[in-house]
Amino acid sequence: MRIAHITDYYLPRLGGIEMQVHDLATRQLDAGHDVTVITSTPGGRDEPDGPPVRRATENLPFAAALHPAAPWAGRRLVRDGKYDVLHVHAGPFSPLSFAGLALAAELPTVVTVHSLISYMEPAFRLLDGVSRWSALPAVWTAVSDAAAEPVRRLVAPRPVFVLPNGIDAARWRVEPAPREPGEVLVVAVMRLARRKRPLQLVRMLRRAHDLLAPRVRLRAVIAGDGPERRAVERHLRRHDMDWVSLPGRVDRAHIRDLFRRADLFVAPAMLESFGIAALEARCAGVPVVARAEGGIREFVGHGEEGLLVDSDDAMVEAIVRLAADADLRGRVAARSRTVPPPVTWPDVLALTEDMYGRAAVRLHGRAERSA
Structure with missing residues (x-):
């Protein structure tokens, strides 16, 4: 054909x-x-x-x-x-x-x-x-x-x-890397464009970081590039958020390595029709935090492969909940690794x-x- x-x-x-x-x-x-x-x-x-x-x-x-x-x-x-x-x-x-x-x-x-x-x-x-x-x-x-x-x-x-x-689910299965005690790594993979809401993400991460300190050391990696990068960088400098890194555009091998070290994945966009990066994270066994309005809900069940929320305040609460509860993260990760996605x-x-x-x-x- x-x-x-x-x-x-x-x-x-x-x-x-x-x-x-x-x-x-x-x-x-x-x-x-x-x-x-x-x-x-x-x-x-x-x-x-x-x-x-x-x-x-x-x-x-x-x-x-x-x-x-x-x-x-x-x-x-x-x-x-x-x-x-x-x-x-x-x-x-x-x-x-x-x-x-x-x-x-x-x-x-x-x-x-x-x-x-x-x-x-x-x-x-x-x-x-x-x-x-x-x-x-x-x-x-x-x-x-x-x-x-x-x-x-x-x-x-x-x-x-x-x-x-x-998705090739087997390609995204990874062996988790050893973790530093008391440290939690949040990963996001997105185009740094307004509709993906990267500025809102770093604001939510700052709130979660403050709520978790000092019992949990929160770090974050936001992979991707786009027109909002400079605004995000300014926000990070203004608020001394040196615990957030912006590696820019990365290839799939780099993303797989990030998922080996990630404790949770965050997708802040409200207009997310599908969310392929969230699906890749789910296949890697990384708990997903995402908005409930979009397409991510079709392969992430609330409380099963992650947490789905309806507001930025609820997203901060979900990040804090998962970051503070290693047992919950483990249960969610185990389900994601054993139950294949439907796509x-x-x-x-x-x-x-x-x-x-x-x-x-x-x-x-x-x-x-x-x-």
Whole structure:
């Protein structure tokens, strides 16, 4: 099968959509499919064992992921490729992906929404009044039930299926490193962008640190980079938080090593459609503290693989509770190591192919009705 993945955001940019599209395309390639990634993200080189990448903006002036000419260049690449199916990966603002969706009347198309878009529903309804995008014969999916809910309201009565991100759980199993008595390490892995709430995280960590001292020495590592890094650094300097480190962007081997030493993982974002880093931590046996509103709740049960909260105050309380209770951390870690998550790659790949088949049936059925 000739598959084209359409995404505004891809490597070398780092984030959940970027890594999941790469991993999905790579596994489909290994399964014998002919797979191409079409993106407007500039830069980077194709990996020898990874999918070929067509960058719609690489020959345009001022190449950028959100380039005004990217939708037209991307459509041309899709039509030239003669693909059997398009898999469109959409975020809250994805002009290239929207252009891919517009081809659903020509090619079987699956759309996967990777973000929580509730706050943008009025804008999408306004756009639908002009373009009628919701009437296109695409198969709609989202990475979690939380992410699917606003899409269901927009495209009703059509169904929206959950097509979760996949993970190689065995790859993330780690042997815990020896611990320093009385010390607890909190780890977060995120893009340092406003919607991920890194500033709120360091404020919560400062409160937890003060509540735990002197009985527990709290340390933290926040891995990742992004536009909020300088603001976070200023906050750390202002409050003498030298017990928090910011290693920047790190590779997966470094993250696995962090998880070997981590006592708990914190995900502060309220608009977390899935939370792949939290899933990786869960597979490594690290207790997860996260907001209950997002997609993390679909693989972390409250009191089972971690603690789910509904406010920043409750998140501080959860951090303090886990940091102060080694027995609770041990029970949560043991469950995470022994109970596999419900979103491993074999299941996700099979579900993805099922969605491709549905897209072909939907398009061909529409063509027959029009004939």
